[in-house]
Amino acid sequence: MKELTNKVALITGATGGIGRAAASRFAEEGAKLVLADLNEDAGESLAKEIRELGTDAIFVRTDVAKPHDHERLVAAAMINYGRLDAAFNNAGISDGPIPPGFIDYPLELWDRLIAVNLSGVFYAMRAQIPAMLKHGGGSIVNTGSIASQIGFAGVPGYVAAKHGVFGLSKVAAIEYGSKGIRCNVLAPGIIETPMTQAILQNKQAHDMTTGGIPAGRVGRPEEIADMALWLCSARSSYANGACFTVDGGYLAQ
Template sequence: MLKDKVALVTGAASGIGRAVALVWAREGARVVVSDINEEQGRETAELVRELGAEALFVRADAGNARDHEELVAQTLRNFGHLDAACNNAGIGGASGPTADYALDAWDAVLRINLSGVFYGCKYQIAAMQQNGGGSIINMASILGAVGFANSVAYTSAKHGVLGLTKAAALEYAAKGIRVNAVGPAFIHTPMISGLEQDAATHAALVAAHPMGRLGQPEEIAELVAWLASDRASFVTGAYYPVDGGYLAR
């Protein structure tokens, strides 16, 4: 499905990002793995190689524009082109009501979860124009479509990711660059590990999903792989929840 394609994923040290890297490798892509966590990021790259695919690890801070620029530059230097990218890096941020939400906490979440996606798109699109097209998948959330109390920064950022995705999709559709967003519900990842430690909180999270369970990173990665492939050639500007029915309530 992705044979001979070069695919880049941020936030790939664990969770959904690592799952995306491994599914892309399984499908034949050469994978660029990026994360601020160098040790675990290199582990992901090694797992990609164990699947028989080429891998490059590049340490990058997703909230830093220059890091994104260099990440894409290293991709082009090593592989010559860029066909697919998944802007997955994100943080949960602080919890609290809007009036009490700390300004530095707001800035931290928006820096990674929204500005970081914009920076990624900016430099990825420039590279994809050189080879006549490509596919970008931005990791949003179910909270890009609905509100969530005590999570004003995260919810705002993910809503912003949907707007960014639609705008970029319109701008570059005629140039062969597709831009879509994926909206996971609560997934078994390190981001929610703290919530799962409390039995009552975990039970409430499970109950919010009609399928009666949380999702697995691989279930998100399979959709990302399809969107990155030519099988999704007429798909752009779309938002795909992967949520066990969460948004159907």
């Protein structure tokens, strides 16, 4: 049997590199999909592609920085499919290729990073957990980063938000583990996606971020999607409150 047969899975940031790869993998494994993103045209196109492959999918335009959008997103899952079994809270933004130093870091950039990358995950879980409890639980996977565990100069907003995602996930795991809900963090290293394109094309940033990867290369979105699938499936049934790093060995040093 496929890993997610008869399961309903929600993915935010669904049209980006990792989100799109996850949508494809989840669909292959039988999940009914609720796709969320700000890009309406790309989201509707992705949902159509998935339906044409024989899997149920809907798209809901979602600004993850707005609590009401998450409530509307989960309501769409319940109205269309009657349940929510898995959520991959993957939407996020970066500081840019080379932001200014700490004391010159723009306040508006700080506010935006925290709103999307941290508050957006809190709003998501706040809406998703009640829906999962109605049917005995589920699995929540939040996209963190190697920056959930270590610091990087020049990106205080991103590092603070990703550290916060790990903390939020631990709290949810503790509070709801006994009620059938697991919450874990998936922490990629540098992955070749549209969001990292500017970094990888900038020589200084590229050398700083990729020079020390033992695998000798950046990761592929499909490699992160496979881990997200595992964490959303029953095969990871005893994994809760943990951070799963997929970084080619970067943090092993």
